[in-house]
Amino acid sequence: MGPDREAFVAYPNRRAMVVVVASLAPLVAAILASQLLHPAAPFGLRLFALLVLIALAIGIAVCLRLALQKRPVLIVDRHGFTWTRWSDRPIPWEAVERWQRKRYLFNDYLTIWLKDPSAHPGKPIQRLLGFGNRKLNFGHVTIATGMDRSFEEMMRAFSDFAPKPPLPEDPRLARRLLSARAREERRRAEGGS
Amino acid sequence: MTERDLLDWRGIGTGYLLMLCYGAAFAMIALAPPGLDRWEQREAFVLGLMLLYGGWALVKRPARRVVEWWAEGRRTRHEGLKNAAVVVMCLLSAVLCIVAFPLASRFSW
Numbered sequence: 001m002g003p004d005r006e007a008f009v010a011y012p013n014r015r016a017m018v019v020v021v022a023s024l025a026p027l028v029a030a031i032l033a034s035q036l037l038h039p040a041a042p043f044g045l046r047l048f049a050l051l052v053l054i055a056l057a058i059g060i061a062v063c064l065r066l067a068l069q070k071r072p073v074l075i076v077d078r079h080g081f082t083w084t085r086w087s088d089r090p091i092p093w094e095a096v097e098r099w100q101r102k103r104y105l106f107n108d109y110l111t112i113w114l115k116d117p118s119a120h121p122g123k124p125i126q127r128l129l130g131f132g133n134r135k136l137n138f139g140h141v142t143i144a145t146g147m148d149r150s151f152e153e154m155m156r157a158f159s160d161f162a163p164k165p166p167l168p169e170d171p172r173l174a175r176r177l178l179s180a181r182a183r184e185e186r187r188r189a190e191g192g193s
Numbered sequence: 194m195t196e197r198d199l200l201d202w203r204g205i206g207t208g209y210l211l212m213l214c215y216g217a218a219f220a221m222i223a224l225a226p227p228g229l230d231r232w233e234q235r236e237a238f239v240l241g242l243m244l245l246y247g248g249w250a251l252v253k254r255p256a257r258r259v260v261e262w263w264a265e266g267r268r269t270r271h272e273g274l275k276n277a278a279v280v281v282m283c284l285l286s287a288v289l290c291i292v293a294f295p296l297a298s299r300f301s302w
Contacts, residue, residue, distance in 0.1 A: 015201060015279055019208040022282050026215045026289035033297030040300075150196050 007077035008157030010147035017067035017146070021060050028056050058125065066146070073147055076157040086122040086141050095120060098165050101155060102138060108151045110158060111139035156188075194261055198271060202260070205278050206253060212285050213245050219289065222296050 035041050035049035066073065066085075075082040080092035097113040111133070114120055117140045122130060133142050145151050164181070167174040194202075221238050264271040 013201075013204075015275060016204045018279055019204050019282065022279070022286040023208045023211045025286045026212075026293060029290035029293040030215070030218075030297070033294045034300050038297055038300060145200075148197075150200060152196070 005160055007075060008149070008154065008161075009072045010074040010149040010154065012066040012069050012073045013146055013148050014067045017063040020063045021067070024056055024060055028053060028060070031056075062125070074143065074154065076154070076161050078161055081158075081162075083141060083143055086126050087120060089120065091120050091141070093161070093163055096162065099139070099158060099162055100165065104136065107144065109138065110143045110151075110154065112141040112143070113139040114141065159184075194257070198275075201275050202257070205275065205282065206249075208282050209278075210246070210249055212282060212289070213249065214242060215289050217241050217245060219292060219296055222299055
């Protein structure tokens with residue numbers, strides 16, 4: 001059904017970005033006032049506070065930039081997907097090895113393994129995050145929420161457009177996976193009609 | 194209430210929960226400056242946080258019903274209410290940011 005449907009386009013959820021900034025700001029102020037600028041704070045603690053503040057400042061800057069961004073943050077269509085937080089260049093489906101939904105610390109993520117990651121380099125911060133993500137068994141590109149579309153809508157778009165993940169070698173497992181996919185297709189067809 | 198509304202309210206609710214935690218921590222510092230040897234104060238803080246979370250868990254379902262009743266079928270009301278909640282949160286956040294500096298002087302490292 002994939003090629004027939006409209007492209008999936010998602011913009012940043014500005015309100016959510018403002019909420020994140022408002023939630024982090026008192027923490028930044030408290031660390032700044034009680035550790036970094038406090039005259040009696042030990043030197044080691046000041047250094048640690050500085051590192052924490054740099055990480056928080058990067059997070060706030062990213063959220064503010066997304067809150068002001070007017071172009072889409074994710075586009076999924078029949079040619080591939082463009083995750084502008086990773087790169088402004090679209091990544092074609094031919095470059096995707098596999099993709100998987102993952103849950104980590106109560107949050108859902110869509111993680112994608114690329115055939116040749118060097119052909120699709122990400123922005124510096126995303127590369128840094130990607131390095132950490134791979135240590136947690138995530139793929140090269142990981143898409144989280146924070147958009148004006150729900151995670152389930154995004155998953156449906158990937159299911160429709162992206163190549164299906166390869167079947168496992170075990171024939172019984174492969175049969176079960178195929179029947180689960182067929183059930184999902186039927187359920188969505190019934191829901192759509 | 195749509196799936197989008199639920200997601201938005203969940204995010205806003207988490208933000209308010211954090212404000213409650215910050216508020217509780219700041220109130221504790223205002224009442225008694227923390228010292229490294231005050232174990233009973235930390236226990237009281239953790240207990241206070243648990244009570245706040247319990248209170249939040251009790252309040253959020255009736256609050257959702259009130260929102261659904263007031264804004265049912267009126268998208269502008271719904272969006273306006275979410276925006277108002279975020280604006281109030283930003284104001285609370287700004288107050289906490291300002292208060293953090295005089296409170297920090299009560300710290301005894």
